[in-house]
Amino acid sequence: MARKRALTGIQPSGVPHIGNLKGMIEPALQLQETHEPFYFIASYHALTSTKDATLLRDYQREAALSFLAFGLDPDVTSLFLQQDVPEVCELSWILGCHVNTGVLERAHAYKAARDAGREINAGTFNYPILMAADILIYDSHAVPVGKDQKQHVEMARDMAAGMNHRYGAEIFVLPEPLIKAEVATVPGLDGRKMSKSYGNTLPLFLPPKKLRKLVMKIVTDSKGVDEAKDPGSCNVFALYELFATADEQADLADRYRAGGLGYGHAKQALFEAMDRFLAEPRERYAELSADPEQVDRVLAQGAEKARGIAQHTMSRVRGAIGLGPAR
Ligand code: AMP
Numbered sequence: 504m505a506r507k508r509a510l511t512g513i514q515p516s517g518v519p520h521i522g523n524l525k526g527m528i529e530p531a532l533q534l535q536e537t538h539e540p541f542y543f544i545a546s547y548h549a550l551t552s553t554k555d556a557t558l559l560r561d562y563q564r565e566a567a568l569s570f571l572a573f574g575l576d577p578d579v580t581s582l583f584l585q586q587d588v589p590e591v592c593e594l595s596w597i598l599g600c601h602v603n604t605g606v607l608e609r610a611h612a613y614k615a616a617r618d619a620g621r622e623i624n625a626g627t628f629n630y631p632i633l634m635a636a637d638i639l640i641y642d643s644h645a646v647p648v649g650k651d652q653k654q655h656v657e658m659a660r661d662m663a664a665g666m667n668h669r670y671g672a673e674i675f676v677l678p679e680p681l682i683k684a685e686v687a688t689v690p691g692l693d694g695r696k697m698s699k700s701y702g703n704t705l706p707l708f709l710p711p712k713k714l715r716k717l718v719m720k721i722v723t724d725s726k727g728v729d730e731a732k733d734p735g736s737c738n739v740f741a742l743y744e745l746f747a748t749a750d751e752q753a754d755l756a757d758r759y760r761a762g763g764l765g766y767g768h769a770k771q772a773l774f775e776a777m778d779r780f781l782a783e784p785r786e787r788y789a790e791l792s793a794d795p796e797q798v799d800r801v802l803a804q805g806a807e808k809a810r811g812i813a814q815h816t817m818s819r820v821r822g823a824i825g826l827g828p829a830r
Pocket residue numbers: 512513514515522523524525526527528647648649650651652686687688689690691696697698699
């Protein structure tokens with residue numbers, strides 16, 4: 504039986520971080536065993552916030568390197584840049600003509616920008632429509648994402664169902680978000696969600712010294728060394744759980760509860776577990792960084808496959824809604 508398609512994207516709006524890795528990249532790469540994956544760099548989405556050509560190019564590269572350094576197999580997974588499949592913009596327009604603005608006004612990301620009094624460009628307002636086009640154009644079944652993207656995937660599903668209903672045809676597959684409970688929201692240095700836009704991230708490919716420096720900045724409560732501490736409410740411990748073995752976690756949790764363990768020591772343990780985990784991907788990242796043509800080839804090959812599918816979907820969509828011959 505044909506494998507179901509998995510699709511996800513990452514915005515090149517900053518350097519990829521541990522939240523991206525644990526919330527999305529790792530779960531997405533696991534689907535290589537069971538699905539037909541299409542993973543892309545959401546450059547058009549990043550354009551809603553990033554208006555610096557050099558930075559945008561650098562961040563696209565970093566995102567591609569991150570997938571590859573953590574084990575993306577280009578023979579299994581199509582990795583590509585969003586702009587290499589311009590058909591998504593066409594589908595985005597078509598979907599937009601079928602969505603009420605009230606739906607977009609309920610999007611968390613838009614509401615957060617509005618409540619913070621930030622200026623909102625039309626791209627930001629229309630963000631969920633373009634994201635729905637990304638998902639629907641590849642007939643995606645599974646969309647591995649962190650919890651913050653759940654609403655967007657549900658909106659895509661609603662748009663698909665609405666179109667199928669209106670035109671009385673199975674135009675689109677109804678997608679499902681895939682969210683791993685234990686990594687749904689990875690905390691950042693300040694305890695809020697780790698996010699490029701909060702400046703509270705642990706980037707994936709820092710040299711060990713710089714990584715350690717950042718780990719030492721993680722915010723904790725002000726309990727002294729001797730006091731007993733609660734691992735369940737500590738950011739350092741929450742991150743430790745993502746990198747340490749079960750035995751190591753149990754051991755550190757006991758030391759938290761017993762008292763006599765300072766947060767500096769807990770942070771050192773976290774740094775060591777992270778550094779051990781990141782050592783090999785860091786090497787792979789360095790190799791790939793030195794061979795940009797190889798990365799370009801992977802992206803070109805992925806784009807070609809993705810675009811073929813997108814063009815096929817678009818002729819089905821055009822036919823169904825009257826922009827092309829009835830099929
Ligand atoms: P973004 O960096 O916003 O493009 O996010 C790329 C993917 O990483 C999305 O699926 C997000 O849900 C996920 N992600 C980003 N930050 C976190 C976080 N702190 N915890 C869990 N998942 C995250």
